[in-house]
Amino acid sequence: MDLPAEPAPPPGLSGSRPRLAVVLFNLGGPDAPESVRPFLVNLFTDPAILRVPGWVRPWLGRLIAWRRTKPASENYAILGGRSPLLELTLEQAAALEAALNAEGSVEAKAFVAMRYWHPMTEETVAQVKAWAPDEILLLPLYPQFSTTTTGSSMLAWDKAARRAGLDVPTTTLCCFHSDPAFAAATARIVRGAWDKARAELDPAVKLRILFSAHGLPESIVTAGDPYQWQVEQSVAQVVDRLGIEELDHVVCYQSRVTPQKWIGPSTEAELERAGHDKVAVLVVPIAFTSEHSETLVELDVEYREEAEKLGVPGYFRAPAQNSDTGFVAALAGLVRAARASGRSLCSFAGARQCPKACRDCPHEKANADRRAKVAA
CATH class of the missing domain: 3.40.50.1400 (Rossmann fold)
Incomplete structure:
Protein backbone atom coordinates (compact mmCIF):
# COMPACT_ATOMS: atom_id res chain seq x y z
CA MET A 1 0.00 0.00 0.00
CA ASP A 2 1.43 3.38 -1.03
CA LEU A 3 1.62 5.90 1.75
CA PRO A 4 0.76 9.54 1.01
CA ALA A 5 3.74 11.80 0.53
CA GLU A 6 4.65 13.90 3.52
CA PRO A 7 3.94 17.60 3.00
CA ALA A 8 6.95 19.86 2.64
CA PRO A 9 7.88 21.62 5.88
CA PRO A 10 7.21 25.35 6.05
CA PRO A 11 10.14 27.53 4.88
CA GLY A 12 12.79 27.92 7.54
CA LEU A 13 11.66 24.88 9.52
CA SER A 14 13.52 22.19 7.57
CA GLY A 15 16.71 22.59 9.59
CA SER A 16 19.42 25.14 10.15
CA ARG A 17 20.23 25.47 6.46
CA PRO A 18 18.03 27.61 4.18
CA ARG A 19 16.24 25.74 1.41
CA LEU A 20 17.49 26.97 -1.97
CA ALA A 21 15.66 26.09 -5.18
CA VAL A 22 17.91 26.52 -8.22
CA VAL A 23 15.96 26.55 -11.47
CA LEU A 24 17.94 25.72 -14.61
CA PHE A 25 16.45 27.10 -17.82
CA ASN A 26 16.97 25.56 -21.22
CA LEU A 27 15.30 25.45 -24.62
CA GLY A 28 13.78 21.98 -24.52
CA GLY A 29 13.29 19.53 -27.35
CA PRO A 30 10.79 16.92 -28.59
CA ASP A 31 10.77 13.65 -26.67
CA ALA A 32 9.18 11.60 -29.48
CA PRO A 33 8.55 11.98 -33.24
CA GLU A 34 4.97 13.11 -32.60
CA SER A 35 6.26 15.89 -30.35
CA VAL A 36 8.23 17.64 -33.08
CA ARG A 37 5.38 19.71 -34.49
CA PRO A 38 3.89 20.91 -31.18
CA PHE A 39 7.41 21.75 -30.01
CA LEU A 40 7.89 23.90 -33.13
CA VAL A 41 4.48 25.53 -32.62
CA ASN A 42 5.49 26.52 -29.09
CA LEU A 43 8.76 27.90 -30.44
CA PHE A 44 7.43 29.93 -33.35
CA THR A 45 4.42 31.37 -31.54
CA ASP A 46 6.64 32.87 -28.83
CA PRO A 47 6.59 36.70 -29.20
CA ALA A 48 10.30 36.77 -28.37
CA ILE A 49 11.04 34.55 -31.39
CA LEU A 50 8.50 35.60 -34.02
CA ARG A 51 8.42 39.38 -33.80
CA VAL A 52 5.30 40.20 -35.77
CA PRO A 53 2.00 41.83 -34.72
CA GLY A 54 0.15 39.74 -32.15
CA TRP A 55 -2.89 39.18 -34.31
CA VAL A 56 -0.83 37.48 -37.04
CA ARG A 57 1.57 35.50 -34.84
CA PRO A 58 -0.66 32.47 -33.99
CA TRP A 59 -1.43 31.49 -37.57
CA LEU A 60 1.96 32.51 -39.00
CA GLY A 61 3.80 30.64 -36.25
CA ARG A 62 1.77 27.51 -36.93
CA LEU A 63 2.41 27.83 -40.65
CA ILE A 64 6.17 28.06 -40.07
CA ALA A 65 6.01 25.10 -37.69
CA TRP A 66 4.09 23.06 -40.29
CA ARG A 67 6.65 23.86 -42.98
CA ARG A 68 9.59 23.00 -40.72
CA THR A 69 8.17 19.78 -39.24
CA LYS A 70 9.49 17.49 -41.99
CA PRO A 71 13.12 18.71 -42.03
CA ALA A 72 13.16 18.93 -38.22
CA SER A 73 11.79 15.39 -37.94
CA GLU A 74 14.52 14.17 -40.28
CA ASN A 75 17.13 15.79 -38.04
CA TYR A 76 15.69 14.26 -34.88
CA ALA A 77 15.49 10.87 -36.61
CA ILE A 78 19.32 10.97 -36.73
CA LEU A 79 19.18 11.28 -32.92
CA GLY A 80 16.74 8.38 -32.51
CA GLY A 81 13.57 10.44 -32.92
CA ARG A 82 14.06 12.65 -29.88
CA SER A 83 16.24 15.35 -28.40
CA PRO A 84 18.83 14.39 -25.76
CA LEU A 85 18.62 17.84 -24.19
CA LEU A 86 16.35 17.00 -21.25
CA GLU A 87 18.46 14.08 -20.04
CA LEU A 88 21.66 16.11 -20.33
CA THR A 89 20.10 19.06 -18.48
CA LEU A 90 18.85 16.78 -15.71
CA GLU A 91 22.40 15.44 -15.36
CA GLN A 92 23.70 19.01 -15.07
CA ALA A 93 21.03 19.76 -12.45
CA ALA A 94 21.95 16.68 -10.41
CA ALA A 95 25.66 17.52 -10.53
CA LEU A 96 25.04 21.15 -9.51
CA GLU A 97 22.72 20.10 -6.68
CA ALA A 98 25.37 17.71 -5.34
CA ALA A 99 28.06 20.39 -5.54
CA LEU A 100 25.94 22.95 -3.66
CA ASN A 101 24.87 20.50 -0.96
CA ALA A 102 28.46 19.36 -0.45
CA GLU A 103 29.32 22.87 0.71
CA GLY A 104 26.89 22.52 3.62
CA SER A 105 25.65 26.14 3.72
CA VAL A 106 22.29 25.47 2.04
CA GLU A 107 19.87 22.65 1.40
CA ALA A 108 19.76 22.93 -2.37
CA LYS A 109 17.46 21.31 -4.87
CA ALA A 110 17.87 21.86 -8.60
CA PHE A 111 14.87 21.99 -10.92
CA VAL A 112 14.68 22.12 -14.72
CA ALA A 113 12.34 24.37 -16.69
CA MET A 114 12.23 23.99 -20.46
CA ARG A 115 10.85 26.80 -22.60
CA TYR A 116 9.19 24.93 -25.46
CA TRP A 117 8.67 21.34 -24.30
CA HIS A 118 8.21 19.42 -21.07
CA PRO A 119 8.90 20.02 -18.27
CA MET A 120 7.61 23.46 -19.13
CA THR A 121 7.66 26.50 -16.90
CA GLU A 122 4.24 26.00 -15.31
CA GLU A 123 5.10 22.42 -14.35
CA THR A 124 8.38 23.49 -12.75
CA VAL A 125 6.77 26.38 -10.85
CA ALA A 126 4.35 23.88 -9.30
CA GLN A 127 7.23 21.58 -8.32
CA VAL A 128 9.19 24.43 -6.75
CA LYS A 129 6.16 25.68 -4.83
CA ALA A 130 5.46 22.19 -3.48
CA TRP A 131 9.05 21.96 -2.21
CA ALA A 132 8.56 25.20 -0.27
CA PRO A 133 11.99 26.83 -0.60
CA ASP A 134 13.20 29.78 1.42
CA GLU A 135 14.72 31.34 -1.69
CA ILE A 136 14.88 30.76 -5.43
CA LEU A 137 17.75 31.32 -7.83
CA LEU A 138 17.03 31.37 -11.57
CA LEU A 139 19.99 30.10 -13.62
CA PRO A 140 19.72 29.93 -17.42
CA LEU A 141 22.08 27.56 -19.18
CA TYR A 142 22.67 30.22 -21.83
CA PRO A 143 26.00 31.92 -21.00
CA GLN A 144 25.07 34.97 -23.08
CA PHE A 145 21.84 36.85 -22.53
CA SER A 146 19.38 37.33 -25.37
CA THR A 147 15.80 38.51 -25.27
CA THR A 148 15.04 35.45 -27.43
CA THR A 149 16.35 32.92 -24.90
CA THR A 150 16.96 33.97 -21.31
CA GLY A 151 14.64 36.96 -21.64
CA SER A 152 11.79 34.80 -22.88
CA SER A 153 12.35 32.19 -20.15
CA MET A 154 12.38 34.82 -17.40
CA LEU A 155 9.14 36.40 -18.62
CA ALA A 156 7.50 32.97 -18.72
CA TRP A 157 8.71 32.24 -15.17
CA ASP A 158 7.41 35.54 -13.80
CA LYS A 159 3.97 34.99 -15.33
CA ALA A 160 3.71 31.38 -14.15
CA ALA A 161 4.94 32.24 -10.65
CA ARG A 162 2.34 35.01 -10.29
CA ARG A 163 -0.45 32.72 -11.45
CA ALA A 164 0.65 30.00 -9.01
CA GLY A 165 1.06 32.39 -6.09
CA LEU A 166 4.73 31.51 -5.72
CA ASP A 167 5.96 34.45 -3.66
CA VAL A 168 9.51 33.62 -2.55
CA PRO A 169 12.61 35.86 -2.61
CA THR A 170 14.11 35.28 -6.06
CA THR A 171 17.51 36.11 -7.53
CA THR A 172 18.17 35.99 -11.25
CA LEU A 173 21.59 35.22 -12.70
CA CYS A 174 20.90 36.23 -16.24
CA CYS A 175 24.33 35.87 -17.91
CA PHE A 176 27.84 34.61 -17.24
CA HIS A 177 29.55 35.21 -20.57
CA SER A 178 32.84 36.44 -19.03
CA ASP A 179 32.87 34.52 -15.77
CA ALA A 318 34.88 20.47 -29.51
CA PRO A 319 32.14 19.01 -27.28
CA ALA A 320 29.69 21.13 -25.33
CA GLN A 321 30.21 21.43 -21.58
CA ASN A 322 27.41 19.05 -20.54
CA SER A 323 28.31 17.90 -16.98
CA ASP A 324 32.01 18.69 -17.19
CA THR A 325 33.28 19.01 -13.62
CA GLY A 326 34.88 22.40 -14.26
CA PHE A 327 31.69 23.76 -15.77
CA VAL A 328 29.56 22.48 -12.88
CA ALA A 329 32.02 24.01 -10.43
CA ALA A 330 31.69 27.30 -12.31
CA LEU A 331 27.90 27.15 -12.02
CA ALA A 332 28.19 26.48 -8.28
CA GLY A 333 30.46 29.49 -7.93
CA LEU A 334 27.99 31.64 -9.85
CA VAL A 335 25.20 30.53 -7.52
CA ARG A 336 27.28 31.48 -4.48
CA ALA A 337 28.16 34.88 -5.94
CA ALA A 338 24.56 35.65 -6.87
CA ARG A 339 23.27 34.76 -3.41
CA ALA A 340 25.98 36.85 -1.75
CA SER A 341 25.32 39.85 -3.95
CA GLY A 342 21.78 40.39 -2.72
CA ARG A 343 20.69 41.37 -6.22
CA SER A 344 20.34 39.94 -9.69
CA LEU A 345 23.67 39.78 -11.48
CA CYS A 346 24.40 41.20 -14.95
CA SER A 347 20.72 41.69 -15.72
CA PHE A 348 19.49 42.89 -19.08
CA ALA A 349 16.00 43.74 -20.31
CA GLY A 350 15.68 44.10 -24.04
CA ALA A 351 16.70 47.42 -25.55
CA ARG A 352 17.33 48.92 -22.08
CA GLN A 353 20.16 46.42 -21.53
CA CYS A 354 20.63 46.83 -17.77
CA PRO A 355 17.55 47.75 -15.71
CA LYS A 356 17.88 50.80 -13.47
CA ALA A 357 18.21 48.58 -10.41
CA CYS A 358 21.38 47.06 -11.88
CA ARG A 359 23.21 50.11 -13.16
CA ASP A 360 26.23 49.06 -11.12
CA CYS A 361 26.60 45.96 -13.30
CA PRO A 362 30.33 45.76 -14.18
CA HIS A 363 29.50 45.16 -17.85
CA GLU A 364 27.15 48.11 -18.29
CA LYS A 365 29.80 50.64 -19.31
CA ALA A 366 31.04 48.33 -22.07
CA ASN A 367 27.45 47.78 -23.20
CA ALA A 368 26.82 51.53 -23.25
CA ASP A 369 29.95 52.04 -25.37
CA ARG A 370 28.79 49.39 -27.83
CA ARG A 371 25.30 50.94 -28.08
CA ALA A 372 26.90 54.31 -28.83
CA LYS A 373 28.94 52.76 -31.65
CA VAL A 374 25.83 51.08 -33.12
CA ALA A 375 23.91 54.38 -32.96
CA ALA A 376 26.78 56.19 -34.70
Whole structure:
Protein backbone atom coordinates (compact mmCIF):
# COMPACT_ATOMS: atom_id res chain seq x y z
CA MET A 1 0.00 0.00 0.00
CA ASP A 2 1.43 3.38 -1.03
CA LEU A 3 1.62 5.90 1.75
CA PRO A 4 0.76 9.54 1.01
CA ALA A 5 3.74 11.80 0.53
CA GLU A 6 4.65 13.90 3.52
CA PRO A 7 3.94 17.60 3.00
CA ALA A 8 6.95 19.86 2.64
CA PRO A 9 7.88 21.62 5.88
CA PRO A 10 7.21 25.35 6.05
CA PRO A 11 10.14 27.53 4.88
CA GLY A 12 12.79 27.92 7.54
CA LEU A 13 11.66 24.88 9.52
CA SER A 14 13.52 22.19 7.57
CA GLY A 15 16.71 22.59 9.59
CA SER A 16 19.42 25.14 10.15
CA ARG A 17 20.23 25.47 6.46
CA PRO A 18 18.03 27.61 4.18
CA ARG A 19 16.24 25.74 1.41
CA LEU A 20 17.49 26.97 -1.97
CA ALA A 21 15.66 26.09 -5.18
CA VAL A 22 17.91 26.52 -8.22
CA VAL A 23 15.96 26.55 -11.47
CA LEU A 24 17.94 25.72 -14.61
CA PHE A 25 16.45 27.10 -17.82
CA ASN A 26 16.97 25.56 -21.22
CA LEU A 27 15.30 25.45 -24.62
CA GLY A 28 13.78 21.98 -24.52
CA GLY A 29 13.29 19.53 -27.35
CA PRO A 30 10.79 16.92 -28.59
CA ASP A 31 10.77 13.65 -26.67
CA ALA A 32 9.18 11.60 -29.48
CA PRO A 33 8.55 11.98 -33.24
CA GLU A 34 4.97 13.11 -32.60
CA SER A 35 6.26 15.89 -30.35
CA VAL A 36 8.23 17.64 -33.08
CA ARG A 37 5.38 19.71 -34.49
CA PRO A 38 3.89 20.91 -31.18
CA PHE A 39 7.41 21.75 -30.01
CA LEU A 40 7.89 23.90 -33.13
CA VAL A 41 4.48 25.53 -32.62
CA ASN A 42 5.49 26.52 -29.09
CA LEU A 43 8.76 27.90 -30.44
CA PHE A 44 7.43 29.93 -33.35
CA THR A 45 4.42 31.37 -31.54
CA ASP A 46 6.64 32.87 -28.83
CA PRO A 47 6.59 36.70 -29.20
CA ALA A 48 10.30 36.77 -28.37
CA ILE A 49 11.04 34.55 -31.39
CA LEU A 50 8.50 35.60 -34.02
CA ARG A 51 8.42 39.38 -33.80
CA VAL A 52 5.30 40.20 -35.77
CA PRO A 53 2.00 41.83 -34.72
CA GLY A 54 0.15 39.74 -32.15
CA TRP A 55 -2.89 39.18 -34.31
CA VAL A 56 -0.83 37.48 -37.04
CA ARG A 57 1.57 35.50 -34.84
CA PRO A 58 -0.66 32.47 -33.99
CA TRP A 59 -1.43 31.49 -37.57
CA LEU A 60 1.96 32.51 -39.00
CA GLY A 61 3.80 30.64 -36.25
CA ARG A 62 1.77 27.51 -36.93
CA LEU A 63 2.41 27.83 -40.65
CA ILE A 64 6.17 28.06 -40.07
CA ALA A 65 6.01 25.10 -37.69
CA TRP A 66 4.09 23.06 -40.29
CA ARG A 67 6.65 23.86 -42.98
CA ARG A 68 9.59 23.00 -40.72
CA THR A 69 8.17 19.78 -39.24
CA LYS A 70 9.49 17.49 -41.99
CA PRO A 71 13.12 18.71 -42.03
CA ALA A 72 13.16 18.93 -38.22
CA SER A 73 11.79 15.39 -37.94
CA GLU A 74 14.52 14.17 -40.28
CA ASN A 75 17.13 15.79 -38.04
CA TYR A 76 15.69 14.26 -34.88
CA ALA A 77 15.49 10.87 -36.61
CA ILE A 78 19.32 10.97 -36.73
CA LEU A 79 19.18 11.28 -32.92
CA GLY A 80 16.74 8.38 -32.51
CA GLY A 81 13.57 10.44 -32.92
CA ARG A 82 14.06 12.65 -29.88
CA SER A 83 16.24 15.35 -28.40
CA PRO A 84 18.83 14.39 -25.76
CA LEU A 85 18.62 17.84 -24.19
CA LEU A 86 16.35 17.00 -21.25
CA GLU A 87 18.46 14.08 -20.04
CA LEU A 88 21.66 16.11 -20.33
CA THR A 89 20.10 19.06 -18.48
CA LEU A 90 18.85 16.78 -15.71
CA GLU A 91 22.40 15.44 -15.36
CA GLN A 92 23.70 19.01 -15.07
CA ALA A 93 21.03 19.76 -12.45
CA ALA A 94 21.95 16.68 -10.41
CA ALA A 95 25.66 17.52 -10.53
CA LEU A 96 25.04 21.15 -9.51
CA GLU A 97 22.72 20.10 -6.68
CA ALA A 98 25.37 17.71 -5.34
CA ALA A 99 28.06 20.39 -5.54
CA LEU A 100 25.94 22.95 -3.66
CA ASN A 101 24.87 20.50 -0.96
CA ALA A 102 28.46 19.36 -0.45
CA GLU A 103 29.32 22.87 0.71
CA GLY A 104 26.89 22.52 3.62
CA SER A 105 25.65 26.14 3.72
CA VAL A 106 22.29 25.47 2.04
CA GLU A 107 19.87 22.65 1.40
CA ALA A 108 19.76 22.93 -2.37
CA LYS A 109 17.46 21.31 -4.87
CA ALA A 110 17.87 21.86 -8.60
CA PHE A 111 14.87 21.99 -10.92
CA VAL A 112 14.68 22.12 -14.72
CA ALA A 113 12.34 24.37 -16.69
CA MET A 114 12.23 23.99 -20.46
CA ARG A 115 10.85 26.80 -22.60
CA TYR A 116 9.19 24.93 -25.46
CA TRP A 117 8.67 21.34 -24.30
CA HIS A 118 8.21 19.42 -21.07
CA PRO A 119 8.90 20.02 -18.27
CA MET A 120 7.61 23.46 -19.13
CA THR A 121 7.66 26.50 -16.90
CA GLU A 122 4.24 26.00 -15.31
CA GLU A 123 5.10 22.42 -14.35
CA THR A 124 8.38 23.49 -12.75
CA VAL A 125 6.77 26.38 -10.85
CA ALA A 126 4.35 23.88 -9.30
CA GLN A 127 7.23 21.58 -8.32
CA VAL A 128 9.19 24.43 -6.75
CA LYS A 129 6.16 25.68 -4.83
CA ALA A 130 5.46 22.19 -3.48
CA TRP A 131 9.05 21.96 -2.21
CA ALA A 132 8.56 25.20 -0.27
CA PRO A 133 11.99 26.83 -0.60
CA ASP A 134 13.20 29.78 1.42
CA GLU A 135 14.72 31.34 -1.69
CA ILE A 136 14.88 30.76 -5.43
CA LEU A 137 17.75 31.32 -7.83
CA LEU A 138 17.03 31.37 -11.57
CA LEU A 139 19.99 30.10 -13.62
CA PRO A 140 19.72 29.93 -17.42
CA LEU A 141 22.08 27.56 -19.18
CA TYR A 142 22.67 30.22 -21.83
CA PRO A 143 26.00 31.92 -21.00
CA GLN A 144 25.07 34.97 -23.08
CA PHE A 145 21.84 36.85 -22.53
CA SER A 146 19.38 37.33 -25.37
CA THR A 147 15.80 38.51 -25.27
CA THR A 148 15.04 35.45 -27.43
CA THR A 149 16.35 32.92 -24.90
CA THR A 150 16.96 33.97 -21.31
CA GLY A 151 14.64 36.96 -21.64
CA SER A 152 11.79 34.80 -22.88
CA SER A 153 12.35 32.19 -20.15
CA MET A 154 12.38 34.82 -17.40
CA LEU A 155 9.14 36.40 -18.62
CA ALA A 156 7.50 32.97 -18.72
CA TRP A 157 8.71 32.24 -15.17
CA ASP A 158 7.41 35.54 -13.80
CA LYS A 159 3.97 34.99 -15.33
CA ALA A 160 3.71 31.38 -14.15
CA ALA A 161 4.94 32.24 -10.65
CA ARG A 162 2.34 35.01 -10.29
CA ARG A 163 -0.45 32.72 -11.45
CA ALA A 164 0.65 30.00 -9.01
CA GLY A 165 1.06 32.39 -6.09
CA LEU A 166 4.73 31.51 -5.72
CA ASP A 167 5.96 34.45 -3.66
CA VAL A 168 9.51 33.62 -2.55
CA PRO A 169 12.61 35.86 -2.61
CA THR A 170 14.11 35.28 -6.06
CA THR A 171 17.51 36.11 -7.53
CA THR A 172 18.17 35.99 -11.25
CA LEU A 173 21.59 35.22 -12.70
CA CYS A 174 20.90 36.23 -16.24
CA CYS A 175 24.33 35.87 -17.91
CA PHE A 176 27.84 34.61 -17.24
CA HIS A 177 29.55 35.21 -20.57
CA SER A 178 32.84 36.44 -19.03
CA ASP A 179 32.87 34.52 -15.77
CA PRO A 180 36.52 33.44 -15.20
CA ALA A 181 35.65 29.91 -14.07
CA PHE A 182 33.27 29.40 -17.00
CA ALA A 183 35.90 30.67 -19.43
CA ALA A 184 38.61 28.48 -17.88
CA ALA A 185 36.42 25.34 -17.99
CA THR A 186 35.49 26.02 -21.61
CA ALA A 187 39.12 26.68 -22.55
CA ARG A 188 40.17 23.31 -21.06
CA ILE A 189 37.61 21.54 -23.22
CA VAL A 190 38.67 23.46 -26.32
CA ARG A 191 42.36 22.86 -25.64
CA GLY A 192 41.73 19.13 -25.37
CA ALA A 193 39.95 19.14 -28.73
CA TRP A 194 42.71 21.31 -30.23
CA ASP A 195 45.46 18.94 -29.09
CA LYS A 196 43.56 15.94 -30.45
CA ALA A 197 43.00 17.64 -33.79
CA ARG A 198 46.65 18.68 -34.08
CA ALA A 199 47.74 15.11 -33.35
CA GLU A 200 45.62 13.85 -36.26
CA LEU A 201 46.58 16.55 -38.74
CA ASP A 202 49.65 16.79 -40.92
CA PRO A 203 51.97 19.31 -39.21
CA ALA A 204 51.99 21.36 -42.40
CA VAL A 205 48.19 21.92 -42.26
CA LYS A 206 47.09 24.97 -40.32
CA LEU A 207 44.17 24.77 -37.89
CA ARG A 208 41.57 27.50 -37.42
CA ILE A 209 39.01 27.66 -34.61
CA LEU A 210 35.45 28.58 -35.58
CA PHE A 211 33.61 29.74 -32.47
CA SER A 212 30.08 29.06 -33.68
CA ALA A 213 27.04 30.52 -31.92
CA HIS A 214 23.35 30.49 -32.78
CA GLY A 215 22.57 33.49 -34.95
CA LEU A 216 19.99 36.24 -34.54
CA PRO A 217 18.30 38.61 -36.98
CA GLU A 218 20.39 41.76 -37.15
CA SER A 219 17.34 43.87 -36.29
CA ILE A 220 17.13 42.30 -32.82
CA VAL A 221 20.76 43.17 -32.07
CA THR A 222 20.52 46.74 -33.35
CA ALA A 223 17.43 47.18 -31.16
CA GLY A 224 19.66 46.63 -28.12
CA ASP A 225 19.95 42.87 -27.57
CA PRO A 226 23.42 42.30 -26.00
CA TYR A 227 23.84 38.73 -27.28
CA GLN A 228 26.40 39.34 -30.04
CA TRP A 229 28.56 41.53 -27.81
CA GLN A 230 28.44 38.92 -25.06
CA VAL A 231 29.38 36.11 -27.46
CA GLU A 232 32.41 38.14 -28.48
CA GLN A 233 33.34 38.62 -24.82
CA SER A 234 33.10 34.86 -24.19
CA VAL A 235 35.38 34.13 -27.12
CA ALA A 236 37.91 36.73 -25.97
CA GLN A 237 38.03 35.21 -22.49
CA VAL A 238 38.42 31.64 -23.79
CA VAL A 239 41.10 32.60 -26.32
CA ASP A 240 43.04 34.40 -23.60
CA ARG A 241 43.07 31.22 -21.51
CA LEU A 242 43.99 28.89 -24.37
CA GLY A 243 47.46 30.37 -24.50
CA ILE A 244 48.02 29.40 -28.14
CA GLU A 245 50.36 31.84 -29.86
CA GLU A 246 49.05 33.56 -33.00
CA LEU A 247 45.81 31.58 -32.79
CA ASP A 248 43.78 31.73 -36.00
CA HIS A 249 40.16 32.05 -34.88
CA VAL A 250 36.88 33.69 -35.79
CA VAL A 251 33.41 34.17 -34.31
CA CYS A 252 30.62 32.98 -36.60
CA TYR A 253 26.90 32.26 -36.43
CA GLN A 254 24.76 29.30 -37.44
CA SER A 255 21.12 28.18 -37.73
CA ARG A 256 19.60 30.97 -39.79
CA VAL A 257 15.88 30.22 -40.24
CA THR A 258 14.30 33.38 -41.72
CA PRO A 259 14.99 35.49 -44.85
CA GLN A 260 15.92 38.54 -42.75
CA LYS A 261 19.50 39.77 -42.59
CA TRP A 262 21.21 37.91 -39.72
CA ILE A 263 24.36 38.74 -37.82
CA GLY A 264 27.49 37.31 -39.34
CA PRO A 265 29.70 35.98 -40.60
CA SER A 266 27.81 32.73 -41.02
CA THR A 267 29.42 29.42 -40.14
CA GLU A 268 28.80 28.28 -43.72
CA ALA A 269 30.72 31.29 -45.07
CA GLU A 270 33.62 30.56 -42.72
CA LEU A 271 33.73 26.95 -43.90
CA GLU A 272 33.92 28.22 -47.48
CA ARG A 273 36.77 30.57 -46.51
CA ALA A 274 38.59 27.70 -44.77
CA GLY A 275 38.28 25.60 -47.90
CA HIS A 276 39.70 28.44 -49.97
CA ASP A 277 42.56 28.94 -47.49
CA LYS A 278 43.17 25.18 -47.22
CA VAL A 279 43.10 25.24 -43.41
CA ALA A 280 41.47 22.68 -41.14
CA VAL A 281 38.79 23.82 -38.71
CA LEU A 282 37.93 23.10 -35.09
CA VAL A 283 34.32 24.13 -34.50
CA VAL A 284 33.50 25.24 -30.95
CA PRO A 285 29.85 25.66 -29.90
CA ILE A 286 30.48 28.75 -27.78
CA ALA A 287 26.83 29.53 -26.91
CA PHE A 288 25.58 25.98 -26.24
CA THR A 289 26.34 24.27 -22.92
CA SER A 290 24.56 20.99 -23.77
CA GLU A 291 24.56 18.80 -26.85
CA HIS A 292 21.39 18.98 -28.91
CA SER A 293 20.27 18.96 -32.54
CA GLU A 294 22.24 22.06 -33.49
CA THR A 295 25.50 20.47 -32.34
CA LEU A 296 24.86 16.78 -32.99
CA VAL A 297 23.19 17.24 -36.39
CA GLU A 298 23.94 20.71 -37.75
CA LEU A 299 27.60 20.78 -36.69
CA ASP A 300 28.47 17.08 -36.67
CA VAL A 301 26.60 16.00 -39.81
CA GLU A 302 25.52 18.88 -42.04
CA TYR A 303 28.53 21.17 -41.67
CA ARG A 304 30.95 18.26 -41.76
CA GLU A 305 29.52 17.20 -45.13
CA GLU A 306 29.68 20.80 -46.34
CA ALA A 307 33.32 21.08 -45.24
CA GLU A 308 34.22 17.96 -47.19
CA LYS A 309 32.54 19.35 -50.32
CA LEU A 310 34.43 22.63 -49.92
CA GLY A 311 37.78 20.87 -49.63
CA VAL A 312 38.46 21.76 -45.98
CA PRO A 313 41.47 19.54 -45.13
CA GLY A 314 40.20 18.60 -41.67
CA TYR A 315 36.98 19.05 -39.69
CA PHE A 316 36.92 18.71 -35.89
CA ARG A 317 34.43 19.70 -33.22
CA ALA A 318 34.88 20.47 -29.51
CA PRO A 319 32.14 19.01 -27.28
CA ALA A 320 29.69 21.13 -25.33
CA GLN A 321 30.21 21.43 -21.58
CA ASN A 322 27.41 19.05 -20.54
CA SER A 323 28.31 17.90 -16.98
CA ASP A 324 32.01 18.69 -17.19
CA THR A 325 33.28 19.01 -13.62
CA GLY A 326 34.88 22.40 -14.26
CA PHE A 327 31.69 23.76 -15.77
CA VAL A 328 29.56 22.48 -12.88
CA ALA A 329 32.02 24.01 -10.43
CA ALA A 330 31.69 27.30 -12.31
CA LEU A 331 27.90 27.15 -12.02
CA ALA A 332 28.19 26.48 -8.28
CA GLY A 333 30.46 29.49 -7.93
CA LEU A 334 27.99 31.64 -9.85
CA VAL A 335 25.20 30.53 -7.52
CA ARG A 336 27.28 31.48 -4.48
CA ALA A 337 28.16 34.88 -5.94
CA ALA A 338 24.56 35.65 -6.87
CA ARG A 339 23.27 34.76 -3.41
CA ALA A 340 25.98 36.85 -1.75
CA SER A 341 25.32 39.85 -3.95
CA GLY A 342 21.78 40.39 -2.72
CA ARG A 343 20.69 41.37 -6.22
CA SER A 344 20.34 39.94 -9.69
CA LEU A 345 23.67 39.78 -11.48
CA CYS A 346 24.40 41.20 -14.95
CA SER A 347 20.72 41.69 -15.72
CA PHE A 348 19.49 42.89 -19.08
CA ALA A 349 16.00 43.74 -20.31
CA GLY A 350 15.68 44.10 -24.04
CA ALA A 351 16.70 47.42 -25.55
CA ARG A 352 17.33 48.92 -22.08
CA GLN A 353 20.16 46.42 -21.53
CA CYS A 354 20.63 46.83 -17.77
CA PRO A 355 17.55 47.75 -15.71
CA LYS A 356 17.88 50.80 -13.47
CA ALA A 357 18.21 48.58 -10.41
CA CYS A 358 21.38 47.06 -11.88
CA ARG A 359 23.21 50.11 -13.16
CA ASP A 360 26.23 49.06 -11.12
CA CYS A 361 26.60 45.96 -13.30
CA PRO A 362 30.33 45.76 -14.18
CA HIS A 363 29.50 45.16 -17.85
CA GLU A 364 27.15 48.11 -18.29
CA LYS A 365 29.80 50.64 -19.31
CA ALA A 366 31.04 48.33 -22.07
CA ASN A 367 27.45 47.78 -23.20
CA ALA A 368 26.82 51.53 -23.25
CA ASP A 369 29.95 52.04 -25.37
CA ARG A 370 28.79 49.39 -27.83
CA ARG A 371 25.30 50.94 -28.08
CA ALA A 372 26.90 54.31 -28.83
CA LYS A 373 28.94 52.76 -31.65
CA VAL A 374 25.83 51.08 -33.12
CA ALA A 375 23.91 54.38 -32.96
CA ALA A 376 26.78 56.19 -34.70
